[in-house]
Amino acid sequence: MPPSQLTNGTATKKRKRTTALEKTRSEARSKIVKKPVVLPTAEDVLVLEEAIAESPQHYNKIVTLLEYVQNASASLELAVTSAVSLCRVFCRLMAGGSLLRKKSHDAAQSTILEWLKDRYKDYTKELSALIVHEDPAVQTTALTLYMRLVKEDGAHMKPAGDEYYFPQMLFGKLMRALLYSEHLDDAVKQEFTSKYLNAYDDIRYAFYTAVSGLITEAPTPGPVFTANVLALLLTLENVPTADAPLLGSTYTTAPAPSMQKQPPIHAKPTHRKLLQETWLATLRLLLTKDQIKTILAVMSIRIVPCFTRPQLLMDFLVDAYDAGGSVSLLALNGLFYLIQTKNLDYPNFYTKLYALLTRDVFHVRYRSRFFRLLDTFLESTHLPAAMVASFVKRMARLALSAPPAAVVIVVPFVYNLLKRHPSCTFMVHREGSAEEREGWRKEGLTDVFEEREEDPMKTGAIESSLWEIEMLMAHWHPNVGTLARIIGEQFTKEKYILEDFLDHSYASMFAAEVNKSIKKPPVVEFDIPKKIFFKPAVAEGEEQQPQGEVSVEENPLLALWSFE
DSSP, rough: OOOHHHHHHHHHHHHHHHHHHHHHHHHHHSSOOOOOOOOOOOOHHHHHHHHHOOOOGTTTTOOOHEEEEEEEOOOHHHHHHHHHHHHHHHHHHHHHHTTTTTTOHHHHHHHHHHHHHHHHHHHHHHHHHHHSSSOOOHHHHHHHHHHHHHHHHHHHOTTTSSSSSOOOHHHHHHHHHHHHSSSOHHHHHHHIIIITTTTTTHHHHHHHHHHHHHHHOOOOOOOOHHHHHHHTTTTOOSSSOSSSSOOOOOSSOOTTTOOOSSSSGOOHHHHHHHHHHHHHHTSSSSSHHHHHHHHHHHHIIIIGGOOOOOGGGGGHHHHHHOOHHHHHHHHHHHHHHHHHHHHHOOTHHHHHHHTTSSSSGGTSSTHHHHHHHHHHTOOOSSSOOOHHHHHOOOOOOHHHHHHHHHHHHHHHHHHHHHHHHHHGGGGSSSOOHHHHHHHHHHOOOOOOOTOOOOOTTSSSSSSSOHHHHHHHTTOOHHHHHHTTTTTTSSOOSSOOOOOOHHTTTTHHHHHHHHHHOOOOOOOOOOOOOOOOOOOOOOOOTTOOTTTTOOOOOGGGGGGGSBBB
């Protein structure tokens, strides 16, 4: 046999034996039953925690607990339980001074100290990850644990030589996690505000510092950050104002009274200045229209009293006032406050105010607030009569197409303005000369009022008349007609209280009509017709319809609205 054939036959036998062996091994592996992975229990976690507390030799078990926290995707309950245990572990270490460097430490002890600090940083990092978890319960637990670390860190980790210490870096990491969280629950925001921000001066001071630092670090942090910052800032209470003192409460260790120089955290001017810087940095962010409206709605209540220099809000208020619409209406109050109290100049204030008087102003939800402010702005008797006449004329013109709930505001408002500025009362009874009346009768009356003129001093309203009020006297709503007739009578009443008319709506007017007691009810038709349109009646003996009248086929209206 040739050597080549001998070699080929030997190789074939080897391949067959190898294939049979692999088949046998595969069958054996398939018969092996895989054991399920058994996760540690809460008791196992407590055993590890007790071992760490007993001796420094078991510090390496901290790594095991950290791994449980990191594997939150495998078991969320185990991760939360391990995070709670680690919080207790590190609080004991801080209270015992095991995380502070001492002069008596040798090289081995210094190495252990650095290792513990690194694990402490890893733990705070994992807590930050739990704070941004989608589950609100996990967020609440992680926030509580983190704030406990802040408390213990401030109490026991004060560097040597410092008279007062607050863990601003640790707290800053918490704020970064909270403010950049896309899933931060509203209940968690409310808890953080009520339990910490509104309760302790040092937490509030650290919050201002952290927000200002994050905005400086990233001037355009994104819509999520902006929304979270505003949600916390707008719910702040107990903010320091010129009249209100600080709470005097601290979450961490309070500074000693014997300190020669108290820390800025207990100085009200520093608090107010820092809050002012925080708000100014927030207002420079990319805000949406709704966010601007929310800020302006509380501007005079929550923001302006906290500022040491409210005039710094001038640019923001002017931009909002120039935006138009409901944003301008909300910016009025703050802008007028700065003009009135801080002597700031805005030359086109009344021109812009006149431009806000549009048909939409009677339909916005801020209608009553706008008319309160408008009454304040036009209260001065030193305003030019031509300007006041323009406002009166424009409101009367808009009242022709306004809902009844808004018209009942306009009529008393116009009455008060005419009473306050007697030189404008000529607009009520402008009869004209005999030649003018003859011309009006033949050619009609052309109103000299320039409705599209933007400058209230150039509209010519003082030369016009209030014929719109005469039209309102015949309004379909009886209350509006009765109220409008007041303008045509003698001005014996000093003025009307606008608050009695500002909160009227369709609901309130309907309720007033329904609850009205009627002594003599009107006579109504008891026979309900079955049709609205009827065929013309044909006299007896007539064979065809009268001349000029149409049949049902020619007039389709006769077949409509049939209730038979």
